Amino acid sequence: MAKRRTRGDGSIHLRKDSRWEGRYVVGYDDKGLPVTKNVLAKTKSECATKLAQLRETLRAPTPDQPKPGIFLADWLDLWYQGYKKPNLRPNTQMSYERRIYQHIIPALGQAQLDKLTTADIQDFYASLKKCGRLIRTDLYGDGLSNQTVRGIHTTLHAALGKAVEENLIFRNPADGCKLPSAKPREMKVLEPEEIQRLLIQAREDGCYELLLLELSTGLRRGEICALQWDDLDMKTGALQVERQVHRVRGELVVSPPKTKAGRRTVLLPPRS
CATH class of the missing domain: 3.30.160 (Double Stranded RNA Binding Domain)
Incomplete structure (x- = not known):
């Protein structure tokens, strides 16, 4: 048969x-x-x-076995320097470096990639919320904000995801972590009387025009500081936003806006 x-x-x-x-x-x-x-x-x-x-x-190839003995600190440094940093703006680099070198590596850097667990990462996030702030604790308390913890998770999750792609680990241990709420802070709007007092004080401090422009247009501080006279059309009141100023490692740097939407025209209100 x-x-x-x-x-x-x-x-x-x-x-x-x-x-x-x-x-x-x-x-x-x-x-x-x-x-x-x-x-x-x-x-x-x-x-x-x-x-x-x-x-x-x-037939799908059998995945390679994870490579044991690779420390998270070494992988994070390799991932950031080789994969991420070349494509990041200077101020974004600073954000990544704070997350990696000031928070993740000191807490989890000596863990081996193939032994890092979801529980390890969850405990790390809990400690950040409780006592993760490194500066200005007198103003903001000992713990980091929900937004900052979520940003640290985004960076760690991306680095571990790349480790999965490179067959260094089988799965991403950050996948199952529970994150703090993403609820944004409630916006506080100044009352007319508060705006008037603010402008009176600004006139005495010599920054009246800058503050008036910010209040009347909603421009960011970095965008205002980067304005030039050529950006303003005196006849139409059209103001071109073409660049921004931000601080990188203690120095002021001028750069284009992050997105196309950031490059825009703002009409100044008429003089009353």
Whole structure:
């Protein structure tokens, strides 16, 4: 009795042109219908051999075993310096470096990649919320804000995700972490009397025009500080926002806006 083919091995049948055809399902389309590849041969045995070779070529490769002994600190440094930093703006680099070198590495850097667990990371986030602030604790307390902790998670999760892609670990241990609420801070709007007092004080301090421009247009401080006289059309009152000023490692740097939407025209209100 001929040996029965097991499910998933493919199928073989005799065509009307007297050739043997073998078919193997390689996937399914958007409608759920099977997508197949086929082989042709003059004899059934030759067709079976070709079908077996087709299956082997299409079979997913066995993933490499994770490489033991790699410390998280070493991987984070390699990931940031090699993959992320070349494509980041200077002020964004500072944010990454604070998260990596001031928070993640001091707490988790000596853990091995293949031994780092979701519980380790969850405990780390809890400690950040409780006592993770390094400066200005007298003003803001000992713990970091929800937004800052979520930013640290974003960086760590991305680095571990790349480690999965490089077959250094099987899964991302940051996937299952519970994060602090993303609820934004409630915006505080100044009352008219408060705005008036603020402008009176600004006139005495010599920054009246700057503060008035900020209150009347909503421009960011860095955008205002980067303005030039050529950006203003005196006839129409159109103000071109083309650049911004920000501080990088203690020095002021002028750069274009982060996005296309940041490069815009603002109409100044008419003089009253």
